[in-house]
Amino acid sequence: MTRKAFMIDTSRCTACRSCQVACKQWNKLPADAEVNRGSYENPAQLTPHLYNKIEFVEKGDGQDFQWLFFNKRCLHCGEAGCIKVCPSAGALYRTAEGLVGFDQEKCISCNYCVNGCPFDVPRYDANNKVTKCHGCFDRVAAGLQPACVKACPTASLKFGDRDKLIAEAKAGGKRIYGEQALGGLNAMYAMDGTPQDYNLAENPSIPQSIFLWKDVIKPLGILGFWGSVGAAMLHYVTVGPKQLEDDIDDQGGE
Amino acid sequence: MSNYIKRFSAFDRVVHWVLAVAFFVLVFSGLGLFAHTFFNYFDFFGGPEQGILAHKIAGIVFLITSVLLFFAHARETCRFDSDDGKWIGACGGYLKRGGKEIPQGKFNAGQKLFALFSIVAAVVLGLTGFVIWDPTAMDRGLTQFSLMLHGLFFVLFMMGAVVHIYLATIGNPGTADGMLWGYVRKVWAKKHASKWYKEVAGKDV
Ligand code: HEM
Ligand code: SF4
Ligand code: SF4
Ligand code: SF4
Numbered sequence: 001m002t003r004k005a006f007m008i009d010t011s012r013c014t015a016c017r018s019c020q021v022a023c024k025q026w027n028k029l030p031a032d033a034e035v036n037r038g039s040y041e042n043p044a045q046l047t048p049h050l051y052n053k054i055e056f057v058e059k060g061d062g063q064d065f066q067w068l069f070f071n072k073r074c075l076h077c078g079e080a081g082c083i084k085v086c087p088s089a090g091a092l093y094r095t096a097e098g099l100v101g102f103d104q105e106k107c108i109s110c111n112y113c114v115n116g117c118p119f120d121v122p123r124y125d126a127n128n129k130v131t132k133c134h135g136c137f138d139r140v141a142a143g144l145q146p147a148c149v150k151a152c153p154t155a156s157l158k159f160g161d162r163d164k165l166i167a168e169a170k171a172g173g174k175r176i177y178g179e180q181a182l183g184g185l186n187a188m189y190a191m192d193g194t195p196q197d198y199n200l201a202e203n204p205s206i207p208q209s210i211f212l213w214k215d216v217i218k219p220l221g222i223l224g225f226w227g228s229v230g231a232a233m234l235h236y237v238t239v240g241p242k243q244l245e246d247d248i249d250d251q252g253g254e
Numbered sequence: 255m256s257n258y259i260k261r262f263s264a265f266d267r268v269v270h271w272v273l274a275v276a277f278f279v280l281v282f283s284g285l286g287l288f289a290h291t292f293f294n295y296f297d298f299f300g301g302p303e304q305g306i307l308a309h310k311i312a313g314i315v316f317l318i319t320s321v322l323l324f325f326a327h328a329r330e331t332c333r334f335d336s337d338d339g340k341w342i343g344a345c346g347g348y349l350k351r352g353g354k355e356i357p358q359g360k361f362n363a364g365q366k367l368f369a370l371f372s373i374v375a376a377v378v379l380g381l382t383g384f385v386i387w388d389p390t391a392m393d394r395g396l397t398q399f400s401l402m403l404h405g406l407f408f409v410l411f412m413m414g415a416v417v418h419i420y421l422a423t424i425g426n427p428g429t430a431d432g433m434l435w436g437y438v439r440k441v442w443a444k445k446h447a448s449k450w451y452k453e454v455a456g457k458d459v
Contacts, residue, residue: 085401087286087287087288087290087293087302088293088302089290089293108296108302108303108306109303110287110302110306110389111388111389111390112287112389112401114389114390114394115389115394115397115398115401120394124390207395207398208398209395209398209399209401209402210398210401210402212402213401213402213405213406217402217405217406217409218288218289218405220409221288221405221406221408221409221412222289224409224412224413225409225412225413225416227413228412228413228416228417229416231417232416232417232420232425235348235420235425236420236424236425239348239349239350239351240351241424241425241426241427242347242425242426242427242445242446243427244427244428244439244441244442244445245441
């Protein structure tokens with residue numbers, strides 16, 4: 001199976017938010033009640049009912065004012081921190097196309113995954129089960145485009161063979177975010193401006209503590225436990241226990 | 255004259271064994287979260303959610319009993335003298351057969367270090383456990399760091415417990431009696447804790 005990906009061209013986005021609506025429709029997600037925060041951006045954050053959203057980034061002022069539109073979603077990391085920390089195999093999983101899906105039946109509501117994610121993506125619904133963009137793995141498996149991509153009128157959102165999308169964007173002279181980072185993101189940005197403009201890390205990586213926890217402490221710990229058991233057994237059969245002399249109980253002090 | 259001498263009060267013993275049971279509940283429920291290999295341990299608790307709940311309850315019991323046990327013995331376990339230095343230098347005589355025992359108080363230097371490690375680890379596990387009680391509630395960086403530290407001290411405590419259990423049972427015959435029903439044989443005390451034996455033999459025979 002060739003690796004599939006999203007390529008999101010920020011310069012083409014007009015913030016019509018068809019993607020937000022299409023996703024809700026396909027996934028049967030209810031609307032979130034919101035308040036007016038003095039911005040068209042709405043809601044403020046990804047929610048358990050909102051798998052993608054347009055962030056409105058305001059840059060500069062006066063003549064220099066720029067409005068940047070950024071489709072925030074799960075980036076379907078090639079090396080996914082959420083999968084790394086999930087205790088329940090299969091609750092978060094990689095599809096044949098390389099996307100990161102989830103299975104609420106297997107989710108044990110531990111709420112670890114959002115701590116493994118470099119992009120603060122997973123959310124938890126009313127039953128405390130994981131939710132996030134699943135890349136429309138069901139549509140993709142059936143040869144369809146993801147609902148948000150299909151709905152996008154400006155082709156800001158594209159979905160297809162990863163290599164082809166990268167080649168296209170490069171031919172268009174675009175700066176690509178996520179080609180290499182984290183094993184290569186499967187949702188990349190053809191980016192107007194810099195990652196900082198969108199509050200993104202230049203080189204995103206698995207959080208340091210999470211790496212130490214899962215890739216260092218866990219394997220060494222399992223080794224250490226069996227090492228301790230082995231050392232105790234070896235000690236018993238080599239040096240042996242400190243036996244008591246049996247007949248001198250009653251001979252008083254030293 | 256009795257062959258036995260009193261070592262631990264009923265309070266010490268009950269606290270110790272409640273702590274040990276809580277520790278094993280924590281180990282088995284914690285392992286389910288720690289690595290996929292052990293996920294099936296949750297079956298033992300009736301499911302993952304129940305396992306996590308058991309872990310939280312046992313955690314509270316473990317922290318309380320750890321503090322009680324520490325203070326019950328703090329007078330002996332927090333004091334080190336020159337004999338302890340010698341004991342550590344000789345690795346407690348555990349590296350060769352039949353050496354001469356270095357005189358020790360109620361607890362030898364290794365036991366004291368384990369007691370100190372235990373209370374530090376219990377407090378670290380308790381504090382980090384509080385932070386990760388709801389992993390979405392607190393600062394993200396703090397939660398990630400706490401998950402890491404919780405795993406680290408869990409692993410260290412497992413290794414410590416293996417050594418502790420070995421040395422308290424088959425590694426030193428006669429030791430378990432003290433924690434099981436409160437008395438140890440005098441010959442045990444003379445061998446393993448001669449300074450303590452001298453101190454109490456007169457008063458408590
Ligand atoms: C089946 C398992 C265990 C056995 C057979 C066992 C046995 C013992 C024995 C015999 C002693 C007294 C040693 C002496 O007379 O000097 C003792 C003390 C102690 N045990 Fe255990 N134990 C077990 C599990 C645990 C676990 C899991 C922990 C820790 C989490 C633990 C923590 C301690 C501590 C801290 C002391 C020392 C009390 C002090 O120095 O304040 N034990 N144990
Ligand atoms: S962006 Fe976050 S939730 Fe999405 S795959 Fe990466 S780590 Fe997982
Ligand atoms: S909340 Fe669910 S999906 Fe997330 S890490 Fe826990 S079990 Fe896995
Ligand atoms: S790929 Fe599917 S689930 Fe993800 S944002 Fe688009 S419509 Fe929603």
